[in-house]
Amino acid sequence: MAKCASISPPRYPVEVEYLEYGYNLHAERGRGQFVGMVDKGSPADLGGLRMGDRIFAVNGHSIVGESHKKVVERIKENAVRCEMLVISEEGAQWYQEQGIEINMSLPNIERVRLQLKYEGI
Numbered sequence: 001m002a003k004c005a006s007i008s009p010p011r012y013p014v015e016v017e018y019l020e021y022g023y024n025l026h027a028e029r030g031r032g033q034f035v036g037m038v039d040k041g042s043p044a045d046l047g048g049l050r051m052g053d054r055i056f057a058v059n060g061h062s063i064v065g066e067s068h069k070k071v072v073e074r075i076k077e078n079a080v081r082c083e084m085l086v087i088s089e090e091g092a093q094w095y096q097e098q099g100i101e102i103n104m105s106l107p108n109i110e111r112v113r114l115q116l117k118y119e120g121i
Contacts, residue, residue: 007094009108010056010087021082023049025075027068032056035086047114049084054092056102057085085109 022042027033035053038044057063058074059082066074075082087095087102095102 007091008088009110010085010091010095010102010106021075025055025068025072027071033063033066033068033071034089043114048110048112049086050088052089053086054089055084055086056092057104059083060104062103 021044022039023044024036025033026036031054033055035044035049035051035055038049038051055063055071058071059077061074063071063074075084085102085104092102100106
């Protein structure tokens with residue numbers, strides 16, 4: 001696989017036990033689902049989510065082509081735990097140019113495990 005040193009690999013960053021994740025989600029018609037604002041110090045921030053990250057999978061399921069509503073449902077399947085496969089938009093474009101599909105089987109995924117306890121959970 002051709003590699004570009006300036007392109008970050010896909011990340012699988014959010015596995016939390018917490019009341020809220022600390023980010024918002026937005027869809028761009030025909031382009032997919034993206035991470036919007038990320039609250040500083042939130043589980044999303046600590047797990048490495050960045051504003052503009054493109055989301056490719058939620059809780060092990062590819063979300064490519066799914067509606068915004070369905071993606072939100074997948075995120076809310078478990079009230080205190082969410083796992084997502086994300087990459088920067090620049091990274092997503094690079095993989096597309098190389099003809100490489102971004103999915104959970106890529107060998108270079110950076111896996112981040114974040115476990116926080118929220119009082120009362």
